[in-house]
């Protein structure tokens with residue numbers, strides 16, 4: 001009977017006391033991180049306007065990031081690419097919210113929230129439930145575990161340039177070179193420079209073709225520049241393109257007008273501004289390379305670097321020039 005008592009005591013020690021000691025030990029080690037959490041308070045709860053459901057939901061910043069990661073990058077990508085994407089997305093959102101708060105700007109589209117789930121406005125986001133349903137039974141748990149790991153292993157890390165959070169823009173696929181910020185948005189940003197980006201050809205969106213009829217070509221151009229002149233033979237209307245350092249169309253003369261490559265991209269819904277125009281008898285063909293604006297981190301390029309053995313920190317420092325990856329501070 002006495003032996004049974006000792007055994008019960010021993011069992012209690014194993015089941016309750018040891019885990020208690022271990023947990024205490026761990027939480028003590030984590031103290032500096034706890035302090036960081038208080039410092040970066042604003043990163044911890046975020047109000048998200050879920051456009052698809054027309055409601056504002058308050059959630060933990062890292063939980064929100066998991067939804068961004070699941071929506072913005074294929075979960076099949078290398079874990080280091082997923083981590084690089086996580087830190088870029090965290091920095092992008094943090095930078096955006098902070099700038100809006102500092103400038104006292106209320107964004108009407110956000111219905112009072114900090115950020116929204118409209119990918120054309122902020123960043124794409126998907127709930128865990130919807131992401132797992134999309135991946136299917138066989139991959140769902142494995143992929144969500146990777147998402148969890150990418151976000152948890154990079155908790156509180158952001159990218160800074162001269163001690164300020166950067167505008168960590170990213171895109172799907174470059175043309176083999178990324179773009180200088182000023183050639184897409186007009187303003188030159190020191191860490192958003194054109195660099196070589198290898199492995200882009202593994203992206204399913206590396207090349208694409210858009211075909212429009214001659215009539216459609218004419219009418220879309222007329223709509224964007226009312227009053228512009230186009231000759232009868234379109235072949236005589238399309239001039240040589242001036243290129244950006246990244247290889248996209250900087251400007252191109254069409255008819256009596258000069259268009260920016262980014263403008264043509266928008267008018268004809270091209271995957272990128274890296275295109276050439278082929279005017280045929282009855283149609284116009286756009287041969288397009290890359291997918292997205294081409295500035296900052298390329299997701300397919302990041303995945304390629306990860307597969308070559310680069311870490312997420314190395315990937316980030318490759319795509320964003322002269323930056324540091326640091327724990328967030330307010």
Ligand SMILES: [Zn+2]
Nearest residue numbers: 115116121122
């Ligand atoms: Zn938004």
